[in-house]
Amino acid sequence: MMITATPARTAAGLRIRRPYSTAELVVDAVVHIFGLVVAIAAGSILLTFALLHTAPEAFPALVVYVSTLVVVLGVSLAFNMWPASPVKQALARFDQAAIFLFIAGSYTPFLAVIGGTSMGIVMMSLVWGASLVGVALKLIVPQRFGRIAILLYLAIGWSGLLVFQSLGQALPPTTLWLLLAGGITYSAGIVFHLWEKLKFQNALWHVFVVAGASLHLWAVIDCMVIARL
Numbered sequence: 001m002m003i004t005a006t007p008a009r010t011a012a013g014l015r016i017r018r019p020y021s022t023a024e025l026v027v028d029a030v031v032h033i034f035g036l037v038v039a040i041a042a043g044s045i046l047l048t049f050a051l052l053h054t055a056p057e058a059f060p061a062l063v064v065y066v067s068t069l070v071v072v073l074g075v076s077l078a079f080n081m082w083p084a085s086p087v088k089q090a091l092a093r094f095d096q097a098a099i100f101l102f103i104a105g106s107y108t109p110f111l112a113v114i115g116g117t118s119m120g121i122v123m124m125s126l127v128w129g130a131s132l133v134g135v136a137l138k139l140i141v142p143q144r145f146g147r148i149a150i151l152l153y154l155a156i157g158w159s160g161l162l163v164f165q166s167l168g169q170a171l172p173p174t175t176l177w178l179l180l181a182g183g184i185t186y187s188a189g190i191v192f193h194l195w196e197k198l199k200f201q202n203a204l205w206h207v208f209v210v211a212g213a214s215l216h217l218w219a220v221i222d223c224m225v226i227a228r229l
Contacts, residue, residue, distance in 0.1 A: 018196060025081065028203040032077035035210035039069045039217065046221050054228035061112040065220060068105025069213060072098040076209075080202065093142050096149065100134035103127070103156050109220050110179070113170045114163065123163050130156050150190060157183060175223040182215035 020028070043066035051059045075098045079091035107127045114120035134152055137144070160167065160179070168176055189208025192201050 020202060024200050024203060027200060028080055028206055029077065031203055031206045031210055032073060032080070035206075035213060036070065036073045036077065038210075038214060039066070039073055042217055042221065043069060046217075046225060049225045053225075055224040058109060058112050058224055061108045062220070062224065064108045065105045068098075068102045069217065072102035073210075073213070076206070080206075093139050096142065097135040097138040099153060100131040100138070100156070103153065104131035106216055107160065109224060110160070110167060110171065110175075111163075113223070114166050117166065119163050119166050123159070127156060127159060130159075147194075150193075154187065154190075157186065171223055172227045175219045175227070178215050178219035178222060182212045182219065185212035185215060 047059070047062055047066060050056065050062050055062070075091065075094050079088065079095040082088040082091055104127050108124070111120050111124045111127070115124065130152070134149065134156070138149070160183075167179075171179075185208055189205050189212065192198065192204040192208065195201050198204070
């Protein structure tokens, strides 16, 4: 995602991609900003209704979720718009590390619903443990693993299938369908993330990210607000 022309690696070991045109950067910025506006606006509504009306007990989990959503979009925007420089290299580390935090943060509200069960506790520990390991790897040794990290993202992201039956008993059906739709959307977007020669591939990848995040945000609102009104 870095704006340079040669297929090489930076001093930090981060992979360099082809240069993006001004049009590609503008579209990518618009996608990010749209996602941030939705995240902040809908996230604020979610937190307000949950705290004051529908799910005060889940408020800490929701704060974690909304915070990681805003952080991952904000860091991604900064990284993708920043010109090639040592600062961009540092932002690349935070961009990839923030994805791990966001995956764990996205699970937190739903696992909190089954948090009183042994399965819920184990799953919460596994998701956050694996995500924090991923964060450490991306911050400390970003030159290693490379695209293997994508497999780790997917593994953590789809690990919820291990407790799908428990979630199915605790969550509204609409929430489950939104969760599945969001997971499929994220996964489908990886095609564009890897299709580097395609024009606007980075912006298209982030369209899928924002769409997946929006579906999961809707799922949280459905579970924590709409279903409890």
